[in-house]
Amino acid sequence: DIQMTQSPSSLSASVGDRVTITCQASQDISNYLNWYQQKPGKAPKLLIYDASNLETGVPSRFSGSGSGTDFTFTISSLQPEDIATYYCQQYDNLPPKTFGPGTKVDIK
Amino acid sequence: EVQLVESGGGLIQPGGSLRLSCAASGFTVSSNYMSWVRQAPGKGLEWVSVIYSGGSTYYADSVKGRFTISRDNSKNTLYLQMNSLRAEDTAVYYCARDKGWFDPWGQGTLVTVSS
Numbered sequence: 001d002i003q004m005t006q007s008p009s010s011l012s013a014s015v016g017d018r019v020t021i022t023c024q025a026s027q028d029i030s031n032y033l034n035w036y037q038q039k040p041g042k043a044p045k046l047l048i049y050d051a052s053n054l055e056t057g058v059p060s061r062f063s064g065s066g067s068g069t070d071f072t073f074t075i076s077s078l079q080p081e082d083i084a085t086y087y088c089q090q091y092d093n094l095p096p097k098t099f100g101p102g103t104k105v106d107i108k
Numbered sequence: 109e110v111q112l113v114e115s116g117g118g119l120i121q122p123g124g125s126l127r128l129s130c131a132a133s134g135f136t137v138s139s140n141y142m143s144w145v146r147q148a149p150g151k152g153l154e155w156v157s158v159i160y161s162g163g164s165t166y167y168a169d170s171v172k173g174r175f176t177i178s179r180d181n182s183k184n185t186l187y188l189q190m191n192s193l194r195a196e197d198t199a200v201y202y203c204a205r206d207k208g209w210f211d212p213w214g215q216g217t218l219v220t221v222s223s
Contacts, residue, residue, distance in 0.1 A: 034209040036153075043202055043213035044153065055211070087153055091208040095166040097143070099153040 002026050002090055006100035012108040019075040021103045023088035028068050032091045035064055035073045037084045038102075044087065048073065075105075083107060110134035110212050112203050117217030124193050124221075130186040130203030130214055138181040141206035144188050146199035147216075154199075157188065158206055171197075193221045 003026040013019050023033065035048040046055045048064035051071060061076045075082055088100040116128040128144070144156040157167045157177040165177050176189040186203050198221045204210035 046211040049209040097155045
């Protein structure tokens with residue numbers, strides 16, 4: 001199975017800061033990498049699919065990049081409503097689909 | 109509006125069984141891949157099972173042989189039959205349309221396995 005790692009596991013930043021999260025796959029997954037936001041007590045919400053495609057309705061301050069094994073998720077200007085845990089997820093040819101362990105983002 | 113609504117969670121004793129339901133609206137379950145994803149309290153997300161539009165099914169190793177995913181096309185509903193439940197199955201269970209990425213998600217239903 002493909003393993004996913006994320007770093008950092010948590011971060012604290014100021015409103016307006018640029019925030020970057022990295023995700024690494026244990027083998028080449030091309031661009032089959034998605035990013036989700038989860039707020040406490042809520043279901044995850046899709047933000048980015050196929051590494052860099054912004055889901056409809058998601059603010060443009062969110063972006064993703066990468067291919068192969070290394071991926072980056074960026075919030076260009078952190079807003080108070082962005083406080084959440086962010087997960088990457090891969091979907092290679094066959095199951096299982098696996099998630100990264102998550103990155104908890106809060107306001108400094 | 110595309111929507112998923114789960115039901116069927118609750119408190120169950122170890123070794124017991126439970127069936128979760130996921131009612132879809134705004135799209136057809138049988139024309140899509142559909143997955144269950146769970147989240148243990150305070151933990152991350154774990155994919156559990158998928159049913160393909162053609163009917164093929166796959167399971168995480170942690171639930172293989174104990175859980176069964178199915179659907180009722182007439183009710184546009186997805187199910188997860190969970191048998192031989194263990195304490196480590198305690199989690200919020202989400203259903204989601206699976207396009208490689210999961211979207212939309214249901215609101216989740218809590219399953220607690222405890223004596």
